[in-house]
Amino acid sequence: MASEGEFSLSRATHMQYFTDEDEEEEQEQEMGEELLEDEEESSQDCRSLYMCGPRRKGWSLGQVLDPRAKWVQEWNRVFLLVCATGLFVDPLFFYALSISETCMCLFVDGWFAITVTVLRCMTDALHVWNMWLQLKMAKRLSYRPNDDADEGEGRGERSGMNTRHVALKYLKAKKGFFFDLLVILPLPQIVLWVAIPSLLERGSITLVMTVFLIIFLFQYLPKIYHSVCLLRRMQSLSGYIFGTVWWGIALNMIAYFVASHAAGACWYLLGIQRSAKCLKEQCRGVEGCDLRLLACKEPIYYGTSKMVRDKARLVWGENKQARSTCIDSTDNYDYGAYKWTVQLVTNDSRLEKILFPIFWGLMTLSTFGNLESTTEWLEVVFNIIVLTSGLLLVTMLIGNIKVFLHATTSKKQAMQLKMRNIEWWMRKRRLPSGFRQRVRNYERQRWAAMRGVDECEMIRNLPEGLRRDIKYHLCLDLVRQVPLFQHMDDLVLENICDRVKSLIFTKGETITREGDPVQRMLFVVRGHLQSSQVLRDGVKSCCMLGPGNFSGDELLSWCLRRPFIERLPPSTSTLVTLETTEAFGLEAEDVKYVTQHFRYTFVKEGVKRSARYYSPGWRTWAAVAIQLAWRRYKHRLTLTSLSFIRPRRPLSRSNSLGEDRLRLYTAMLTSPKPNQDDIDF
Template sequence: MMATAHCSGCSSAGEEALHTEASSRAHSASNSGCGKPPWSSSESKAKLFQEWNRAFLLVCAGGLFVDPLFFYALSISRTCMCVFIDGWFAVTVTVLRCTNDAVHLLNLWLQVRTAAYDAGRRASPDEEGCKAIAKVRRLSFLKSVLFDLFVILPVPQVVMWIVAPALIRRGMTTTVMTVFLIMFLLQYLPKIYNAFCFLRRLQNLLGYIFGTIWGGIVLNLIAYFVASHAAGACWYLLGIQRATKCLNQQCMATKGCALRTVACMDPMYYGVTERQRLAWAENDKVRSMCLDSSDNFEYGAYKWTVALVTNSSRVEKILLPIFWGLMTLSTFGTIESTTEWLEIVFNIIIVTSGLLLVTALIGNIKVFLHATTSKKQALHLRMRSLEWWMRRRHLPRGFRQRVRQYERQRWAAMRGVDECEVTRNLPEGLRRDIKYHLCLDLVRQVPLFQHMDELVLENICDRVKSLIFPKGETITREGDPVQRMLFVVRGHLRSSQALRNGVNSHCMLGPGNFSGDELLSWCLRRPFVERLPPSSSTLVTAETTEAFGLGASDLRYVTQHFRYTFVSEKVRRSARYYSPGWRTWAAVAIQLAWRRYRHRLTLTSLSFIRPRRPLSRCSSLEEDKLRIYTALLTSPKPNQDDVAA
């Protein structure tokens, strides 16, 4: 019974909402599909939170870049040959880390607020099914929040400002590097997992996170760069540990030297004072053994760090390890190594990680490039097939150019996606909902449909087809049977209608206008006539035009099933007002009435009574024009009786 319990709060469909790591895990914990957090009550809010998710992903990448910088605060004084912490660099890195943690806290606050708002909207708390689902969600959300709090704990700051100075004062210089490495692994690996899960959920939600394929390529390169930076920082830390080990060995071999000598008197060194270390600082043999060259001591894979551990340039300290990381991860198998177990394990991890990262990077970039070029290749193949067909049929040059122009414009507008083909194989309900979502706003722009209810609009949206016409294309000729009604979405159509004696009427149809209203009169005609009505005008595209087409059979279906809507007075007035045929006839009638009125004023202004004569004997130019306008007025009107029916 619990499986069949119905929850009105859970079954309500929410809109696209803030999609964060905690909320994603909380919602994916239950397979029932009960509603999503309705943070976004409008489209603008949904876009705002999408942008926030993208920005927070970059913040996560920034956090992964900041954490390895703590290693570079450790350094060795070349003058005193002792280990110290670069104070100003430590302050800078701490500020960066705290700023990043503050953004994480803000995102966590948004998660909690989203969950609270979502829980407040759910109804029927007494039903057992919803109670179980709510309990699972609460536990999952609590775990995710605790996990997010763990990855932003100030562990590096505590180690940097409290633990490391205390160890340096006691002379435990090599232990400092070990503590830094353990701290880094304990918090950095969960942070990588957190960012990776957030990335995957964004991909499932948005597809291409930054909207383009090239954004995905850049994101993969950023991930590879961050991995190289982390590997280089670990390499620097182990390198400075190897240099410190060399100094400790030489100190133990030197008479009167204690291990505290290798630790500077001021663990936090800000470059303000210089401490003389007397005999130890003047020991050139130790300096040449450990700091001047890498040939006198077994540095192994850390050979290049000898030039860095005493370097005062912070930029060089950061850039060279990044270069080493990029080079090592890209060219795995070229690392020298000693027999020390920690170095061997480090090299194995670097080589394996490089193999996996390079393979993943190449694979992802290949997928992205294939997605970029596959549509272009499909266009080229289609154009080649069309060229072969046109040559085989010996089409004239003008026809070939029109075919090429249409294909290019259709491809540019739709990006090679055939909407009809995409929606054809979907379930009927899903297809109807998708077309209703895509077409409703555009169909409502048509004034003819503004007075119709939702049921009629839904059936119209289900039957319209998206059409694209290139510039200069003749859609319909005057006198041809009308095949469909066209509702202009983008672009303009030039409508021309022949009147009498070579006089033509022209008008422009833009977005929101329609043509083919003869079909509406044809569908409402009683008794019904199978023959399609002739077109009263010629339609030519003035530019590339996108439109919705409603075929004659589809329009007949809609008008037959919803006849009560189409015979209403509002719809009839809208059809007459926006119909090009009725507008042309109205313009002719108004002009004729105005000219007859002016002619009558002219006759009444004469001082004598003009004798009546037959019209056939009139020779004046004004009377000839009046005769022409009379003929226009008596011309057939656009299916007046049919619409009135």
């Protein structure tokens, strides 16, 4: 059995995430504008053939990189995870702010700030490396069927592009160098290490959170857009991101988790601001309380235990009314939506500070939260944004996961329904158990190889030119593995690639029998076949066909023989699969078409030698002839050496020494030699 489908377009399900038709149209328009700009620049650089001469070489960054190269796509996947890590790291800066429980003052956790700063610098370093690659990476390259996507580096030069032109385009692009530079500016580091200590020394404790939040959003929102642009660019290049449905679900879960983390961090920062506001109001109600007491003496605290000797700070730290109102309980002050942050602002456990806001963010975004709010405008706006974002994210998450799971389970359900129908048919027809098992094995192997994708239907609906180019790109490497096709030009290979069909055979299947008409030429891609030929007196000659070998060469002489005979030639051997085998075949009509339109190719001496050398029939006959000649020679030497020792034995007795061997030699000698016309066409 063989599944005759045309070669697949891709390895896995092509799922596109966050699709938007309007933005795709905008991207197509931008691509068209870029191509027009390239043509105008090339026309300005070279007005006429006679004016174009050798140019003076300027600065260069090396070879142009192909965005469709395999290693570039792998790096894009890694960089996408780096962007997700960066989106997770940035909100951690908020947790560096804390309130001292003993002194009731605001400070920066020094060691935690150092850790977050190092993590941010590591992600920025990878961003810088990606910017260096973008300077040498072409956005769009003209497609040529002869180009190989895995080469990756030399194709830009073959397409007429240079690194200087690519780098200038990246520098001038709207979403190019300066946009990438914006997302790696060390704004949170500057605010945390420079601006916040300065504001704390002045006593502006509530202004600290406002400045920190504004600078954070100024860079974090473009960073989110930068990640979305990277996703769309990866989809436009390959049609998918990671290639599997489960990675699509994982990406949506990561996005939802990062959104919950960012919302929780902002909630924590605004909660500290509300606590600082409460302390500020209590300080104003105490005689002799300076607002600078609300900021710790050491703005950046590294955990060193120093005794507080400032009398004013000691008095403020022992103020029971301020402590009970702002720190110990939430009943004496209206915290609104930030009520749960009271137990975090003075907590020494960094892990609890991070996990609890994430839990709050997940709960609020998932259940659209029952938030208690005050009338303060900033708190109301924050609640509206959180609830609206939660509604959108949950809707997108559930919708995308439903699409992904449907794409995964629909094919399995179709396969199960098909197997039930097959089982019903086999029971109705009362097929033997051996036949039933062979049918099950074939369907199982076909599902494992194609995952239910109908290749023939997928490619048949494409335009003829696109279908031919895609099949040429997919089948060229496989066709060139066949030694018979190594001496043919690209035009012949293109027509062969357009007509080959993929075939799958299970273990133990008989593909052709000796004497049956040859229906197709078979080219082995993966697996092994056994080619057996029956000689005289029931003796069999066997050989093994592996990847790169072929069978059905009788069709070549049948197509090229003159006068032409409509009757298909008989097969000279029996083909049986030794394991699960993948191959591609040319039907007899396709072989006839190729040989009639490109007859000049098949009369070349190189093609003749390859056909004779790799033909199973000629190989079998050559092996028989060589073994026969060698054994006859050895037998003759043995008889000659025995004649010097003792008198020659009678003929009947001497024949009895190798009677069985001579019978075998006779069978080999009379084995069918391939017709000379099979090659001399």
